Amino acid sequence: MPAVSFALNHMAAPGLSIEPFFALAKTLGIASVEIRNDLAGNAIIDGTLASAVRAMAAENGMSITSINALQRFNEWNATREAEAIELADYARDAGAQALVLVPVNDGTGQADGERQRNLRTALSALKTILGDRGVRGLVEPLGFEICSLRSKREAAEAIEDVGGTGAFRMVHDTFHHHLAGEPDLFPGMTGLVHISGVDDPGVTVPDMRDPHRVLVDAGDRLDNVGQIRALIAGGYKGLLSFEPFSPVVHKLADPRSALAESIAFIRASV
Template sequence: MSATRSAPVFAINHMVTPALRPQAFFQLARSLGLQDVEIRNDLAGNAIVDGTPAADIRAQAAETGVKIATINALQRFNEWTPEREKEAIELADYARDAGAAALVLVPVNDGTGRQDGERQNNLRKALTALLPVLNERGLKGFVEPLGFEICSLRSKREAVEAIEAIGGQDTFRIVHDTFHHHLAGEPELFPQWTGLVHISGVTDVAVSIGDMRDSHRVLVNAQDRLGNIAQIRKLLAEGYTGLFSFEPFAEEVHQLENPAAALSQSIVLIKSQLQA
């Protein structure tokens, strides 16, 4: 039987404060008593996009005392082309040199590649190609199904089946995103297959589940509609021992004058509700 953990271990994704430079972002994590962060390759005007060398990121993380859990993300990973392969190798090199442990893999999310048979084949082809890229650099690959109806990979079960089919159990895990789990409506959690959990809440009472988008994603609070507490409680009870990483996309979070206070408040709320 897997060991269970009663309290979650939190991390923060750079999407919490996309305007902060990496070192300030790392310092934010430490000010909250956190040791783990996720960095991103999609923040305009910030590292990694601005050409900041991976060695600089590694040095700043070491100086601040944080560990880089992931680089988020290789987009459209399950549309494997020569261009994608080149992109994957460059990002994996950067992840290795920055000291990151894993690369998040995000599927095509534009309505293409969704046909039954096609999407499973595309997924297995991509995972097969990524296996040596990741293994040669000592990285894990975290596959993140998205709950949007137009996504080419919505099901965690399909992701797990593909990983098993290509013999990738030692390299690949899945991301459980509380927002996407709620949207997808897939009841199973797969805690033993989960390498990372992304957490965010939705509080807008006017938006339907089918119309929820990243822009609705705020920090988890008492008005959350996604059932974050129930999801976290069940993941912990079923043996998940990894990180719970805050990943809000809402502009109102990005504009917070005191993100540390807001994050601290969310952490306290989650812990207290888990104990209730």
């Protein structure tokens, strides 16, 4: 297998402000990061200018892979359009390559016909907004049973239907792929891979939630290693971005050591 390349999502160390977060990635030999717009008291939500983020990234030798995320992207309305423009402007000005697009995840918009129509409406509008700013859209299906976009096949078909293959790719999230139970991987349509593991032996798959998501190690129940191998075998050459949501990870006194151990485990196993 070829060597794998990693990225670091700010959710791996949300207690760090943006510059120490970039420095953490640098000490791990990681040169790509994902910044978020949902961390209170942190860039982007604290008002840090995009130009300042761009400068800090440059000082640390970082490439900003994405901003995570435009929420409820497939519920297209005037509010969503304004949010999309604001985030796309920020992404462009910060030097971010892409904007992650997260679907409605509250049990609404799931009806057959409705969800496909909503998805195409949103993608058609976003194709212009993102394209005008040189930012790629990364569509992230979620595996939760209440999500309005669980299927990567539906996402891929919609991207094709709106002529969006130049504007969009998908996020393959190893946690959500396992929950969705969809066998197909679509490596050629994958622009980013989010990795996290679940070690808890007591939680059933339907009951797995974000707080269960830890760093990938030998106890992983999601078969991250198998998923990564299959994606690479299918031609995926992009980044594997750490996105653990567990409070256990967030409270680590030494996140660098834990991340380094996970990197070493994945490299040895893949």
